[in-house]
Amino acid sequence: MNDRYDAGAAEYGTDQYELVGYDEYGQPVYRQLPAQQQPYDPYAQQGYGYDPYATGRQQPVPPYDPYAAADTGQQPPTPAYDAYGTGTHQQHGAHSPPYDPYGRTATSGQQHRVAEQTAYIPHQAGPVEVPQTQDRDERDYRTEQFAFVEEPDADSEDVIDWLKFTENRTERREEAKRRARARVIALAVVMALVAAGGVGYLWYAGKLPALSSSDEKTGTGTAVGAQKREVIVVHLHNTKKGGTSTALLVDNTTTQQGTTVLLPNSLALTGDDGTTTTLAKSVDDDGSSGTRDAIDTVLGTEIQGTWRLDTPYLQNLVDLIGNIEVDTDTDVPDPDAKSKGAAPLVRKGKDQTLSGKMAVAYATYQASGEAQNAQLQRFGQVMQGVLRKLTSDTQGATVTIQTLGMIIEPPLTDKDLGAFLAKLADLAKGGDYRTALLPVQTDGTLSAQASSSVVRDVLGGTAKSPDKDAAVRVSVRNASGAKDNTDKARVVLLNGGFTFLEGGTASTAATSKVVYADAADKENATEVAKTLGLPSGAVAKGEVTANADVSVVLGQDYEPASS
Structure with missing residues (x-):
């Protein structure tokens, strides 16, 4: 399109113009040449600037020369550009028609250019030269310099509402996650307290395996004999x-x-x-x-x-x-x-x-x-x-x-x-x-x-004697095969100051035994053996019936005293 302006400038009247640059708005700047300095234009005879879509006669368009306007005192003509090539070119006032950004010609009257009107500026290949003396911040930017102006859209409110909705939903989701984490932490704390309380109760009740023994303890860590009843x-x-x-x-x-x-x-x-x-x-x-x-x-x-x-x-x-x-x-x-x-x-x-x-x-x-x-x-x-x-x-x-x-x-x-x-x-x-x-x-x-x-478990087993001088309790089981040996042993033990406990009968055994459970009863067991006429080798440590201090099993070697 610049070529078209150049061709029009070459054919405008008898004067010839030369392109010297572009102003700050990207429009070409021409100066008038003397007749003897007219440059050769190879495209002048070929009708360069011809609009193939024009329906009328091609009109030459004089270039705009701001310096020429200053010399003559008149406004230089402005070339009118027909984007759609309708072939109608009018001058504003005497020379140019009113500009229509969509390429349409005014039907009647004259239209004056307003500041709000956005002008179409054709793309130029050459750079825009800005005077060095002009400060960049002091430029006068106007609305018509921009091809697009952002205006509020009817859907902008919907977009804002959607953003607000998504933001609120995200916040609610984060809040729900925080509450869930808080509940999980609270539940973990409660479970830890319950577990600690359960372990504490088991420890208090003595039901932890590490703190109790089936032989010596039941229910608590306290030995059955030491429990209070x-x-x-x-x-x-x-x-x-x-x-x-x-x-x-x-x-x-x-x-x-x-x-x-x-x-x-x-x-x-x-x-x-x-x-x-x-x-x-x-x-x-x-x-x-x-x-x-x-x-x-x-x-x-x-x-x-x-x-x-x-x-x-x-x-x-x-x-x-x-x-x-x-x-x-x-x-x-x-x-x-x-x-x-x-x-x-x-x-x-x-x-x-x-x-x-x-x-x-x-x-x-x-x-x-x-x-x-x-x-x-x-x-x-x-x-x-x-x-x-x-x-x-x-x-x-x-x-x-x-x-x-x-x-x-x-x-x-x-x-x-x-x-x-x-x-x-x-x-x-x-x-x-x-x-x-x-x-x-x-x-x-x-x-x-x-x-x-x-x-042992319920009543406390071998409960302690009422006092240290109480008679030793001796349980006697007859395994000698002679039924009357039980009564004979009872009489002997009672005369010796012991407490006799009936232990019943058992299958026949060859030798007699005198058994004690606690080391403190070893001496008592030895005295029981002497009283019954049994050898000291019959005394041994072992399991004693729960209600006795010393247990005796009468074997076939037992010989009751004659008196």
Whole structure:
């Protein structure tokens, strides 16, 4: 397009112009040449600047010469550019038409150029020279110098709203992540505290494997013999049919465990005179005080008191606390029924509600041909049901005992019994209570199972003697094959100042043994061997029954003294 301006400048009138540069807006600057200095224009005869799309006659366009305008005092003509080649060229005023950026010619009148109108500036290959004296910051930039002007778009508000939405969503997502991390940290802290509390509880209860031993410790890190226990013996007297049922109520204050230990009536006891008797006979013959001492001797316990509970008082106790719930194991007939076909008083089933009369009938029921242990187990169920229903408040339990009007034998008092039962009731409600049957052999002696599971674990094993001068307890088991050797050994030991404990019989053994468990009892074991006429080589360290200090097994080499 510059070539077109050059050609037009060459053909404009009789004067000739020469291109000398470009102004600061990129428009060509010409100067007029004298006639004799007209340069040769090789394109002048070829019609350079010809618009192939023009429909009319080509018009020469005089170049703009700012210097010529200064000399003549007139505005130089401005070449009009027809972008679409319509062939119509008009001058503004006398020489140029109004400029249309889209190449359209005004239909009527004259249009004046305004500052807001954006001019189309054709691309020029040559550089724009800026006068050196002009400061770059002092240029007058106008709107028409720029081809594009950014204007607010109708969708800009939507874009802003979308950015705000995405920003808010991102913030919400980050906040959710922070809350999730906080919850995870809080959960981890809680789990750590729970784990620490569980380990602390196991340590306190002595249930950590590293802190307990099955031989010496149960429940806590304290040895079973050193654990503190409170024990009361209760005798249930059947006032209608006769007979008694005996149990030990044990409160292990060290392990916080309560236990009802059921004692069979066939349990062999040793009287003050050294004679052997059974538990049932001891209750009837020796009374509460003598039986308590005999039980302490056999089991190594230290009973604090005796609670005599007759069946009428048991019935009143159950009615007073508002019935009990028991999982009954059999149907119990009504003892007052006149006909044999009457409905049972107590039916077999789980969670059976028993009144006072029903509780007494179930606790004392023993079917024909049934072992006494079955009846004893039912008595234990009733006792545990009573403890679960009894109040855990010491004062309330004491008032209940006082309301029954029972005769309490010394040294036990109604306040002591009420406080003791309240503690057991609390353990029973919390699930820290159980019932255990003391296993005995057919001859009434304690079995090895009793020594390990009940006597040692529940009752404390070889409980310490009441004082250091107490008689040494010697358990004797007859393996000589001669039945009367047991009585002969008992007489000899009692005369020697020892306490005799019936150990039952065993299969025949060739040699006798005298065994002690603690080094402190070695001397006592040696004295027992001398008393029985056994050689010192029979004394050895080993396992002793839980209720004795020294255990003796009479073999075939045992020869009783003649006197």
